[in-house]
Every structure is written in C-alpha cells, then in structure tokens.
Amino acid sequence: MARVVCVVQARMGSNRLPGKVLRELEGKPMLSHLLERLKLCRTFDQVVVATSLLEQDRPVAELARREGLSCFCGDEDDVLSRYVGAACQTGAEVVVRITGDCPLIDPVTSDDAVRYFLANAYDYVAAGVGTGFPRGLDTEVFTREALWEADRLGRDNASREHVTYFINHHPEMFNLGYYQAPPELRRPDWRLCVDEEDDFQLIREIYRRLCRPGEIVDVREVVHLLDREPHLAEINSHIRQKTV
Numbered sequence: 001m002a003r004v005v006c007v008v009q010a011r012m013g014s015n016r017l018p019g020k021v022l023r024e025l026e027g028k029p030m031l032s033h034l035l036e037r038l039k040l041c042r043t044f045d046q047v048v049v050a051t052s053l054l055e056q057d058r059p060v061a062e063l064a065r066r067e068g069l070s071c072f073c074g075d076e077d078d079v080l081s082r083y084v085g086a087a088c089q090t091g092a093e094v095v096v097r098i099t100g101d102c103p104l105i106d107p108v109t110s111d112d113a114v115r116y117f118l119a120n121a122y123d124y125v126a127a128g129v130g131t132g133f134p135r136g137l138d139t140e141v142f143t144r145e146a147l148w149e150a151d152r153l154g155r156d157n158a159s160r161e162h163v164t165y166f167i168n169h170h171p172e173m174f175n176l177g178y179y180q181a182p183p184e185l186r187r188p189d190w191r192l193c194v195d196e197e198d199d200f201q202l203i204r205e206i207y208r209r210l211c212r213p214g215e216i217v218d219v220r221e222v223v224h225l226l227d228r229e230p231h232l233a234e235i236n237s238h239i240r241q242k243t244v
Contacts, residue, residue: 041114
C-alpha cells in the first residue's frame with residue numbers, strides 16, 4: 001500500500017489576516033483544531049506541517065511539535081518547494097494537500113478523497129468548491145511523481161505559490177479526478193475557511209455554539225446550523241475568494 005502523507009501548509013504571514021493560523025478558537029489556536037481533525041483521518045500514514053524558515057513562523061513549527069507532528073521549514077513564498085521537501089522528508093508516495101486556514105476540515109471527506117484516489121488510476125484528485133463542497137473542506141491528493149513534475153516544470157510564480165496550479169493547468173500531462181460532494185455537504189456557496197476577519201467571525205460563532213470538550217466540531221452539524229440559521233452564512237458571504 002502506498003505511503004500517504006498529509007502536508008499542511010501554514011504560516012503567520014497572511015496578507016489579509018496576519019497570524020490567523022494561531023488565532024484562538026475556544027481556548028486553542030486555530031491550527032491546533034485543524035491538526036486534531038486531521039489526526040482522525042484513517043488513510044494518512046503521517047501528517048506534517050510545512051512552514052517557512054522565517055523567525056515569525058517558529059511558533060508554527062513549535063505548535064506542530066507540541067501536537068506530536070513533524071515539521072518541514074522552507075521558503076516562505078515557494079510553497080511548492082516546501083511540499084517537495086516535506087514529501088522527501090517523510091518518504092511520501094501519495095501527498096495530501098491541506099491548507100492551514102481550514103479549521104473545519106472534514107476527516108471523512110479527506111479520507112473519502114484519498115480512497116477515491118487510491119481506487120482509481122489518477123495522478124491527482126480534488127475535493128473542494130469546484131466539486132460542490134463548501135470552501136474550507138478542500139482536499140487535494142496527488143502522486144509524488146506529479147509533484148516532482150510540477151516542481152521541475154512549473155517555474156512561474158503561480159505554480160510556486162499555489163502548489164497544484166501546474167498540475168491543474170496541464171490535463172494533457174496528468175490524469176485528473178474530481179471527488180464530488182455528497183448531497184448533505186453540497187453547499188459550494190459557503191465559506192468555512194479563514195482568509196479575512198469576517199471569515200474568522202463566522203468560524204468563531206460556529207465553534208462557540210458547537211464545540212464540546214474532547215470532540216471535534218462535526219461539519220454535518222455545521223451544515224444543520226447554517227441551514228437552520230442562514231443569517232450566519234451571510235456574515236462572510238460578501239468576501240470574494242482571492243484568485244491567481
């Protein structure tokens with residue numbers, strides 16, 4: 001069985017909301033909540049945090065180690081090279097990409113995306129807003145060979161910053177697959193990620209209502225909450241996703 005490694009990109013230097021990954025949610029840093037959720041994934045052999053070598057990102061590396069996870073530190077802007085370094089460090093054969101601004105990442109969805117990838121002959125599989133999920137449940141799965149090719153050939157800034165940009169823009173080179181959201185999670189207009197202050201306000205309200213000691217917030221409970229109280233989803237509905 002292929003060795004599956006989840007690589008979480010996280011750093012303090014966000015342009016729109018600096019320090020967001022360590023912002024406190026119900027008594028813990030946002031990144032801690034995310035990592036606790038990923039530890040519940042059954043398809044991962046390892047979870048590793050990929051951050052930068054900058055002094056400001058040392059707390060991110062320290063948090064990862066406190067959570068019992070390894071950390072790879074590399075170039076702040078060349079995120080693709082960080083993924084390559086983390087994959088080499090951990091001996092990954094299959095890489096799962098998760099971003100550090102998704103404190104409601106769903107272990108079930110991530111596992112299902114990996115299983116879908118492993119059951120088919122894909123080089124890359126995406127589960128995200130493009131396949132019907134709320135933004136913030138995004139999971140990408142790809143072979144180490146696809147990662148190596150993206151690193152070798154993707155020399156433009158977009159490819160270095162957005163990791164899978166080269167893969168997604170060269171379907172003639174890669175066999176691309178897309179894991180569709182089940183009906184109960186098909187809410188592509190919702191934002192459950194944290195890019196701006198209003199994103200965080202929504203997440204904080206969700207955690208305030210649904211967080212219970214010793215448990216993760218179940219994203220299906222989140223769906224029920226926002227369906228029942230649609231005004232909550234309007235808190236950040238005006239935010240436009242940053243594009244390449």
